[in-house]
Structure formats: structure tokens, C-alpha cells
Amino acid sequence: MVACEEKPPSPSDHAVVVTESYFPDWKAHQRSGYEVVRELPHDDTAYTQGLLLSNGNWIESTGGHGMSSIRRVEKETGKILLKKALKKNLFGEGIAELDGKFYQLTWESRNGFIYDAESLQQLGTFNYNGEGWGLTTDGKALIVSDGSDRLRFLHPKTFRVLREVFVKRGGKPVDRLNELEFIEGEIFANVWHTEEIVRINPVDGNVVGVIDLTGIYPDAGRLNPEFVLNGIAYDTEAKKLYVTGKCWPKIYEIRLLKLK
Numbered sequence: 001m002v003a004c005e006e007k008p009p010s011p012s013d014h015a016v017v018v019t020e021s022y023f024p025d026w027k028a029h030q031r032s033g034y035e036v037v038r039e040l041p042h043d044d045t046a047y048t049q050g051l052l053l054s055n056g057n058w059i060e061s062t063g064g065h066g067m068s069s070i071r072r073v074e075k076e077t078g079k080i081l082l083k084k085a086l087k088k089n090l091f092g093e094g095i096a097e098l099d100g101k102f103y104q105l106t107w108e109s110r111n112g113f114i115y116d117a118e119s120l121q122q123l124g125t126f127n128y129n130g131e132g133w134g135l136t137t138d139g140k141a142l143i144v145s146d147g148s149d150r151l152r153f154l155h156p157k158t159f160r161v162l163r164e165v166f167v168k169r170g171g172k173p174v175d176r177l178n179e180l181e182f183i184e185g186e187i188f189a190n191v192w193h194t195e196e197i198v199r200i201n202p203v204d205g206n207v208v209g210v211i212d213l214t215g216i217y218p219d220a221g222r223l224n225p226e227f228v229l230n231g232i233a234y235d236t237e238a239k240k241l242y243v244t245g246k247c248w249p250k251i252y253e254i255r256l257l258k259l260k
């Protein structure tokens with residue numbers, strides 16, 4: 001368990017002014033680079049394990065024993081609007097929104113929590129086998145990663161496993177799948193301890209593209225090697241993509257670029 005008690009030095013400012021619209025044909029490319037469109041503040045004590053946008057605010061799940069929470073955060077300012085702490089024995093993981101509720105995983109305790117999306121009041125719990133890492137939804141099922149190459153699709157009421165896919169890149173398994181976001185029919189996934197996000201076909205698990213985020217928050221700015229890229233959120237209306245990492249001081253709006 002790694003805490004975020006020490007502040008890293010500020011990374012170099014690499015924001016650029018972009019006037020063009022969101023890269024429109026990213027699906028056509030197997031490899032993408034990135035451009036930082038905008039930097040937004042992020043709590044650098046938040047050990048980010050799940051991130052999404054809901055009604056214009058961040059909903060974030062943080063990890064760490066004694067530090068885990070679900071929180072609503074004002075997007076532009078980073079101000080915490082509402083926060084519910086988890087019990088000290090629990091380690092928060094992925095989070096998803098479906099039908100007016102948030103669903104939050106925990107790492108090793110096999111407990112998930114259901115919250116009212118407005119009040120963040122806990123409505124119930126659920127159980128699952130194995131570890132909980134990332135969570136997202138395709139609007140029907142909850143999609144769970146567990147640190148392996150497997151994604152499980154759970155029924156959002158019974159939590160029964162509806163199906164599972166095994167993620168492959170060029171025929172080889174991609175394990176350590178972490179934070180997730182369902183975007184325009186694909187599953188975007190952080191790969192633990194890498195600077196890559198893989199784009200996964202949810203039907204067969206094949207990686208259809210890779211986003212290389214090398215250098216977005218330089219290693220030199222991180223006091224701890226566990227402060228890795230983890231956190232993907234998507235604004236479905238504005239079609240804007242955001243990424244962050246554990247205890248990073250910024251959330252980055254990025255635009256995908258074709259790699260030559």
C-alpha cells in the first residue's frame with residue numbers, strides 16, 4: 001500500500017493550444033499518440049482507481065487502506081463536493097454509473113458497493129469472485145477487470161457473470177488490465193505500470209488500437225513508482241477524453257493524434 005503523503009515536484013507544463021475539433025477518425029488507427037488540450041486540477045493525494053464523468057463532475061474512486069473513497073469532484077476546480085469514505089479494511093477500485101446508480105469495486109475483499117448517483121448514499125452491496133480492479137459499463141452490463149487479461153460482464157442486478165472475454169493483442173494475452181472506460185463501442189483500458197491505453201473490441205477481446213501516452217506526466221515528477229497512469233473518463237456529449245494517474249496533480253484532456 002502506497003500513500004500519497006508527499007508532494008512530487010510539478011511536471012513541466014506541456015499544455016498546448018488546440019483549436020481543431022477532437023481527432024475525428026481515431027478508430028481508423030492502430031497506434032495513436034496524444035496532445036494535451038487542457039490541464040485540470042486533480043487531488044494529488046487521490047490514489048485514483050476509478051474515474052468517470054457524471055453530469056459535468058468527476059466521480060472518482062480512490063484506493064488505499066484508510067484512504068479509500070467515492071467522491072464527486074468539481075471538474076474545473078478539483079474541489080471535492082461530496083465524499084464518502086470506505087471502511088479502513090477496504091481498498092476502493094473501479095467505478096461505473098448505470099441507471100442512476102454508481103457501482104464501486106474493492107480490490108481483494110470481493111465486496112462491491114451500490115450508491116445513489118445523486119446523494120452517494122449507499123443503497124446496497126454485491127459480491128463477485130476474484131479481485132476487483134477496473135469497472136465500466138456498456139449500458140447493459142458491468143464490465144470488470146481483475147488484473148489479468150480477462151474482462152467479465154456482470155448482470156447489474158443479479159451480478160451473475162453473463163460472459164467474459166480474454167484480451168489479446170496480436171494473438172498474445174494482455175494482462176494487468178486496470179481502469180476502464182467504455183467509449184464509442186470500445187473498451188479503453190489502462191494497463192498497469194505502462195504508459196499505454198489499449199482499445200478493446202468488447203465482442204472478441206481483440207485489441208484494435210493502442211494509445212501511447214509516454215511522457216504525459218514525467219516519471220521525474222513521481223515520488224513513488226506506484227503513481228502510475230490510471231484513470232480514463234469520457235464526455236460522451238462533447239466527445240472529450242480525459243486521463244490521469246494515481247496521485248497525479250492534473251487530469252489531462254487529450255486529443256488523440258495519428259502516429260506517423
Ligand SMILES: [Ca+2]
Pocket residue numbers: 050051052135136179180181231232233
Ligand atoms: Ca473510467
